Amino acid sequence: MSKERVIIVGSGISGCMAALRLMQDYDVTIITKGQKEESNSMLAQGGVAAAVSKSDTPKKHFSDTFQAGCFHNKVRAVNQLVTCGPVVIQKLMEEGMTFDEKDGELSLGLEGAHRLPRILHIGGDQTGKFLTTFLQEKLTNINWQEQQMAIELIKQNDVAIGVHCLDMENQLHTYYGEHIILASGGLGQLFPVTTNAATISGDGLALAYRAGAKLTDMEFIQFHPTLLFLNGRCHGLISEAVRGEGATLVRTDGSAVMTNIHPMADLAPRDVVAATLFEEIETGNDIFLDIDAVAHFEERFPAITASLDAHQVPFRETKRIPVHPGAHFLMGGIRTDLHGKTNVPGLYAIGEVANAGVHGANRLASNSLLETLVFGEKVAEYIRTQETKPQNNPAIPLTSHAKAPHLPDKQLLQEKIWETLGITRKPEKITEFLHWIAAFDYANHTREAAEISHMLITAKLIAESALKRTESLGAHRILKGVMK
Numbered sequence: 001m002s003k004e005r006v007i008i009v010g011s012g013i014s015g016c017m018a019a020l021r022l023m024q025d026y027d028v029t030i031i032t033k034g035q036k037e038e039s040n041s042m043l044a045q046g047g048v049a050a051a052v053s054k055s056d057t058p059k060k061h062f063s064d065t066f067q068a069g070c071f072h073n074k075v076r077a078v079n080q081l082v083t084c085g086p087v088v089i090q091k092l093m094e095e096g097m098t099f100d101e102k103d104g105e106l107s108l109g110l111e112g113a114h115r116l117p118r119i120l121h122i123g124g125d126q127t128g129k130f131l132t133t134f135l136q137e138k139l140t141n142i143n144w145q146e147q148q149m150a151i152e153l154i155k156q157n158d159v160a161i162g163v164h165c166l167d168m169e170n171q172l173h174t175y176y177g178e179h180i181i182l183a184s185g186g187l188g189q190l191f192p193v194t195t196n197a198a199t200i201s202g203d204g205l206a207l208a209y210r211a212g213a214k215l216t217d218m219e220f221i222q223f224h225p226t227l228l229f230l231n232g233r234c235h236g237l238i239s240e241a242v243r244g245e246g247a248t249l250v251r252t253d254g255s256a257v258m259t260n261i262h263p264m265a266d267l268a269p270r271d272v273v274a275a276t277l278f279e280e281i282e283t284g285n286d287i288f289l290d291i292d293a294v295a296h297f298e299e300r301f302p303a304i305t306a307s308l309d310a311h312q313v314p315f316r317e318t319k320r321i322p323v324h325p326g327a328h329f330l331m332g333g334i335r336t337d338l339h340g341k342t343n344v345p346g347l348y349a350i351g352e353v354a355n356a357g358v359h360g361a362n363r364l365a366s367n368s369l370l371e372t373l374v375f376g377e378k379v380a381e382y383i384r385t386q387e388t389k390p391q392n393n394p395a396i397p398l399t400s401h402a403k404a405p406h407l408p409d410k411q412l413l414q415e416k417i418w419e420t421l422g423i424t425r426k427p428e429k430i431t432e433f434l435h436w437i438a439a440f441d442y443a444n445h446t447r448e449a450a451e452i453s454h455m456l457i458t459a460k461l462i463a464e465s466a467l468k469r470t471e472s473l474g475a476h477r478i479l480k481g482v483m484k
């Protein structure tokens with residue numbers, strides 16, 4: 001008898017984790033927009049948060065997660081994350097995953113808003129790369145479809161049954177399955193300054209929305225305070241773990257930025273640090289990370305060191321790294337239950353594209369890799385309980401759209417999104433933006449048109465949610481008053 005088919009959109013940790021737990025008994029296809037190595041998962045530096053030390057407990061991790069999330073998180077989702085987290089990590093270690101150790105014990109880092117060190121890391125600051133590679137190497141029984149961009153979900157009788165994709169030559173390919181899992185990550189590329197990989201532009205969110213899935217908390221976007229900033233451009237992330245090891249944020253004259261702003265100073269929650277830096281930059285100050293107090297910087301942060309060298313930053317002499325805040329992580333997304341199920345039968349969402357309620361209004365650092373692992377397991381666990389017969393699907397064509405659509409220039413759209421939906425937001429500007437985007441059409445006859453269309457849909461969802469939340473909460477900072 002033929003196996004049930006599982007189609008996974010996205011080759012990051014969440015998609016790979018689900019695939020690993022399903023590949024023995026299911027016919028699993030992973031579709032991914034670029035090469036399989038292109039994802040935010042590959043870029044993750046700091047590590048995975050989990051209560052694994054003797055002095056830690058899931059209860060403490062729960063309370064830190066809730067506090068960072070401004071109590072907007074869902075109790076059951078956080079509970080699942082912090083209690084299943086250590087179990088999932090233990091299982092991975094038994095399967096051969098090794099985390100950094102010191103004196104025979106797991107070496108645990110400290111990051112912002114965590115009350116104690118609980119960040120497992122690999123290769124110093126290369127956790128995401130090692131973890132993704134470890135999982136991908138285990139995927140021996142998978143149908144990989146690289147450079148296929150999902151552009152439309154297919155439904156029959158209200159059930160999700162497949163995905164239409166475009167290859168690099170804009171040729172259409174269609175994949176059918178009994179279970180469709182969106183693991184397509186967040187939306188950083190909506191913004192001109194971001195830590196995110198080039199393929200992460202909100203596609204999965206727009207696909208799900210068009211298929212009738214419910215999305216929630218779209219206004220909550222985390223801006224990371226410290227992106228490497230040179231000649232007006234950002235060049236990737238300088239992990240928060242650098243501040244965890246003693247670095248401080250300073251102005252050109254060496255004065256500390258975070259003193260008297262928050263009791264946790266440089267390790268205050270990300271929204272506080274990002275908003276403070278944004279204000280400083282708006283008033284004309286340049287901001288630097290002073291790494292003088294970080295012991296063995298190059299050993300502890302080899303990937304950051306390589307990036308600084310590649311960009312010829314003279315950090316060894318100056319002990320300074322120029323930084324700027326930028327878009328980093330989406331807390332909201334496609335609403336799911338604790339197993340990644342959406343309101344559309346047959347459609348699941350896991351990882352950053354999903355909103356199970358883990359992060360609330362602001363994510364606690366390093367909780368997202370844990371989420372990808374835990375929810376990757378959970379969706380597989382649920383699918384295994386289902387008895388769905390493999391179907392002979394009728395060929396369902398792509399919805400046709402105008403071949404010469406009216407779409408904005410991508411760079412202009414990114415700039416407008418940064419001005420309107422960036423670190424601070426003004427209701428009048430958001431309303432103006434919604435009028436501006438209403439003039440454009442949707443199109444998906446080329447990858448480029450589909451991507452811009454997805455960005456428009458995703459930006460509209462953020463703008464509408466931001467207008468509805470009239471008070472600031474967590475990462476959503478709304479400014480009231482006269483429009484400038």
Ligand SMILES: Cc1cc2nc3c(=O)[nH]c(=O)nc-3n(C[C@H](O)[C@H](O)[C@H](O)COP(=O)(O)OP(=O)(O)OC[C@H]3O[C@@H](n4cnc5c(N)ncnc54)[C@H](O)[C@@H]3O)c2cc1C
Pocket residue numbers: 009010011012013014015031032033034036038039040041042043044045046047048049127128148149150151183184185186195196197199200201203204236237328329350351352353365366367368369370372
């Ligand atoms: C620089 C950086 C550092 C980070 N550091 C940490 C950290 O230390 N700890 C932590 O917990 N979190 C960290 N994060 C966040 C974390 O990496 C992500 O939230 C997490 O990896 C998301 O995993 P995912 O599997 O959901 O999605 P991703 O890893 O983003 O993968 C999404 C996949 O979907 C594919 N895709 C997208 N659209 C389409 C489409 N239309 N068709 C087909 N494929 C598509 C992408 O190409 C990609 O393969 C960091 C993020 C960044 C950017």
